[in-house]
Amino acid sequence: EDQVTQSPEALRLQEGESSSLNCSYTVSGLRGLFWYRQDPGKGPEFLFTLYSAGEEKEKERLKATLTKKESFLHITAPKPEDSATYLCAVLPGGSNYKLTFGKGTLLTVNP
Amino acid sequence: DVKVTQSSRYLVKRTGEKVFLECVQDMDHENMFWYRQDPGLGLRLIYFSYDVKMKEKGDIPEGYSVSREKKERFSLILESASTNQTSMYLCASGPGGRMVGELFFGEGSRLTVL
Structure with missing residues (x-):
């Protein structure tokens, strides 16, 4: 069974304090993360797609990376407006459309 | 900007009522x-x-049905609402192919069934 586990469940940071969120996955093949x-x-807002191990994507203070078993979302010098729940989802190799979502990490950035 | 619009942000219904989310x-x-x-x-x-007019069941289709008569519109129907269907309902749309996981979500419809 395909599984996605996100850690930590909640993370509290001070403004400017960099950290990483983890998404580990077990899927039969990976078409995308x-x-x-x-x-x-509100509804989720799409941030990044990663397709293969070693790939990285960046947007403002966020950088997503991918290995064969996990992905990290690195947050550099976060601001209070980065506070949100971050969700990770995988598209298994045998699926054309069905994403498996993790339960998310609730990030709070204090000023 | 892509827009996905859900018809109702908040609904309160009674057990047994038919509910339409658009x-x-x-x-x-x-x-x-x-x-x-x-x-x-x-x-x-x-x-x-x-x-x-094409649909596939997801992980939890029991108690729900859907309708897609036009490409831009997708409706969720609760034939007889029950209290365990109290939830946030999210509609999403997206392209096919390799970008199939890049979904655009609506704001959500929070349904309470009494």
């Missing part, structure tokens, strides 16, 4:  | 999805549609 950001009471 | 996207996407999101359970797929 996707990161989303979700603000309270 | 979703419209403006990007001509082939794929549309209905998810529900519950604390501790994450996002779970209810139904998926890849074309007009």
Whole structure:
């Protein structure tokens, strides 16, 4: 069974304090790994797609990386507006559409 | 900007009522999805549609049906609402092919069944 585990469940940082969120996965083949950001009471917002081990993507203070078993979302010098739940999802090799989502990491950045 | 619009942000219904949740996207996407999101359970797929009148069951289709009569519109129907269907319902649309996981979500419909 395909599984996605995100850690930690919650992370509290001070403004400017860099850290990483983890997404480990067990899937039969990997067609893609996707990161989303979700603000309270809203739908998730797509951030990045990673397709193969070694790939990296960056956007402002966020950088996503991928290995054969996990992905990291690195947050450099975060600001309070980066506070959100970050979701990771995988598209298994045998699926054309069905994503398996992790339960997310709730990030709080204090000023 | 891509827009996915869900018809109602908040609904309160009684057990046994029929509930319609509607979703419209403006990007001509082939794929549309209905998810529900519950604390501790994450996002779970209810139904998926890849074309007009075409649908596939997701992980939790029981108690739900869907309708896609036009490409831009995907409706979720609860035939007889029950209290365990109290949840946040999220509609999403997206392209096919390699970008199939790059979904655009609506703001969500929070349904309470009393």
